[in-house]
Amino acid sequence: DQQVKQNSPSLSVQEGRISILNCDYTNSMFDYFLWYKKYPAEGPTFLISISSIKDKNEDGRFTVFLNKSAKHLSLHIVPSQPGDSAVYFCAARDNYGQNFVFGPGTRLSVLP
Amino acid sequence: DVKVTQSSRYLVKRTGEKVFLECVQDMDHENMFWYRQDPGLGLRLIYFSYDVKMKEKGDIPEGYSVSREKKERFSLILESASTNQTSMYLCASSPYPVTVLSEAFFGQGTRLTVV
Numbered sequence: 037d038q039q040v041k042q043n044s045p046s047l048s049v050q051e052g053r054i055s056i057l058n059c060d061y062t063n064s065m066f067d068y069f070l071w072y073k074k075y076p077a078e079g080p081t082f083l084i085s086i087s088s089i090k091d092k093n094e095d096g097r098f099t100v101f102l103n104k105s106a107k108h109l110s111l112h113i114v115p116s117q118p119g120d121s122a123v124y125f126c127a128a129r130d131n132y133g134q135n136f137v138f139g140p141g142t143r144l145s146v147l148p
Numbered sequence: 149d150v151k152v153t154q155s156s157r158y159l160v161k162r163t164g165e166k167v168f169l170e171c172v173q174d175m176d177h178e179n180m181f182w183y184r185q186d187p188g189l190g191l192r193l194i195y196f197s198y199d200v201k202m203k204e205k206g207d208i209p210e211g212y213s214v215s216r217e218k219k220e221r222f223s224l225i226l227e228s229a230s231t232n233q234t235s236m237y238l239c240a241s242s243p244y245p246v247t248v249l250s251e252a253f254f255g256q257g258t259r260l261t262v263v
Contacts, residue, residue: 079254138190
């Protein structure tokens with residue numbers, strides 16, 4: 037059973053608008069979360085992280101929100117750009133410092 | 149510019165073959181990792197190494213082994229390839245353990261098809 041879920045396999049957004057990518061998890065022991073971006077034929081690159089002691093972390097156009105009670109996090113990209121078109125993975129780690137568990141990814145397409 | 153290089157972009161192998169996937173990093177990192185990426189499953193950790201000749205099992209080590217004879221090179225070995233090992237394989241290296249994944253650099257991936 038998947039502990040980290042990204043229920044939208046794909047998402048299309050118009051350039052300049054907001055992209056919201058969602059991630060849900062089932063393990064209440066997860067305390068640290070990452071978002072990765074992956075272009076075709078390239079390895080994943082780290083985007084942004086959030087610890088469970090926070091509910092928001094912002095880095096430029098990227099903001100991650102964490103709702104611990106709902107076991108939900110979301111990545112907001114504002115404004116979206118065509119270069120943001122990629123697959124986005126969320127990943128979670130528990131407070132025993134075990135390996136990260138990845139979600140299945142969401143393919144974002146930003147249309148010009 | 150940091151570099152993690154995987155020796156092959158695409159590989160096609162036959163069932164039962166022994167397969168070697170090679171990964172080289174030029175950053176003098178202690179830690180290296182092998183993941184596989186499958187549709188609907190995300191990335192899953194196969195093996196990792198925190199030093200030369202040291203290795204640890206990840207979440208899905210069955211059917212795989214690894215070799216780290218030199219610091220810069222980490223090899224993933226499929227002892228007897230099977231069709232369920234058809235996947236994208238990603239190597240990464242980091243100055244920190246796998247639990248600090250945000251500092252890792254990934255290679256471009258090897259798409260392996262076992263027929």
